[in-house]
Amino acid sequence: MTVVASGRQRPAAGARDLRALPKGHLHLHLEAGMRPATLTDMCRRLGIEPPPTSGFTGFTEFVRCYRALLAVLQAPEHLERLFHEVFEDQAADGVVYVELAVSPALYAEAYGSTPAALARMVAFADAASRAHGVSHGLMATVDRTAGAAQAVEVARAAAALAGEGVVALGLANDERGFPCRDFAEAFAIARAAGLQATPHAGELAGPESVREAIDVLHADRVLHGVRAIEDPALVAVLAERGIPLDVCPTSNVLLDVVDAIEDHPLPRLLAAGVRCSINADDPLLFGPGILAEYETCRTALGLSDVQLAACAWTSIETTSAPVEVKAAARERMDAWMDEKGTQA
Incomplete structure (x- = not known):
């Protein structure tokens, strides 16, 4: 497999600075947003x-x-530190809205219950958001390998905090053998509470998984979704309905969804009219943060600044970000595009 370097690249002479492009980060799992040095320090402690x-x-x-x-x-002070550092890193990469995927069931024992763990995460995220100036929402995430009962528990905890920091219900882990339809009840609870449905699909399983995500779970966005490219009729449905894909190019290379970064279907999806956002997924394990992913999409996938700005707008406009955040981001994006750049 071929992977591009994950380090911060200096913009080419005359190129628009991608850090200055306001962007949302919609596919970022909390634990793997940790800095390598923080992991080392926490283990030492x-x-x-x-x-x-x-x-x-x-x-x-x-x-x-x-x-x-x-x-x-599991220690509260470590979890709180992680939230603050994740938000600080998002601000440094030009993120104005982050939708952080959290898995409260993994902390139920430490905090007494899944609802208590999610409430603590909401408090940590609120404090980090204020400290670092990044708007946010939490995506309470269901582990599809843990069964439908736990999924319903997470959905109910998320629904109880809808409008109070939780904005979406996610579905993660291995698609193979754990189809979306098994979690219809949990997503019905979430939708009834006004939460967005944001399941993973079309990563390890093929386009049929994406179809199920949108037809059964009524997905507002699909995390990954790139294997939809294997079914032109499905690609047309995504484009017609305006259902976005929250795409993670480097992740797809390292987990063998695509053979090499140059083979990634993002350019073809965009050309077909599918709305896509660009995301980092798990930076601690895959390397790049979101800014580096944008740079990779420019240099390795050949996306123009018009396309990159469109992805950035998708990453904000299709979310539950506050109206004022969307308006300010739109204004800054227009100003960014008005700058003279070498890539139109």
Whole structure:
């Protein structure tokens, strides 16, 4: 597989600065938003060895690496620190709205219950948002491998906090053998509370998973969704209905969804009229943050500044971000496009 470098690149002479492009980050899992140095420091404080964050092959090993991160986050002070650093990093990358995927069921034992864990996460996120000036919402995320009963528990906890920091219900982990239809009840609870439906689909499973996400779960956005490209009729449906895909290019390369970054279907999806946002997924494990992903989409995928700005607008306009955040972002995007740049 081919992966581009994840470090911050200096804009080419005359190129618009992608950091200055206001953007939303809609596909970012809390635990893997951790800084490498923070993981090392937290492990040192706990007297444990840092878990591996690279070298995994395939999704199963990736999940094992991800789960190992939980060992350092059960202490409230560590979880609170993580929220603050994630928001600080988003601000540094030019993010004006972040929809952070959180899994409260993973912290139910530490905080007494799934609802209590989610409430604590809401409080941490609110404080971090105020401190770093990044608007936010939380996506309470269901683990599709944990069963329908836990999914309903998470959905009810999310519904209870709708409008108070929680904006969406997500669905993550391995699609294979855990189809969207198994979680229809949980998503019905979420929709009734006014939450957006934002399941993962079309990553490890094919276009049929995306169809189920939109037809059964009534997805407002689909996280990943890139394997829709295998079904032209489905691509047409996504374009016609304006259902966005929250795409993570580097993640798709490292988890073998595509063979190389140059093969990523994002340019073809955009050309077909599908709305897409650009996201980092799990920076601690995959490398790039969101700014580096935008740079990769410019340099490796050849997206123009018009296309990048359109992705940035999708990442804000299609969310539950406050009206004033959307208006300010639109104004700044227009100003960004008005700048003289070498890439139209």
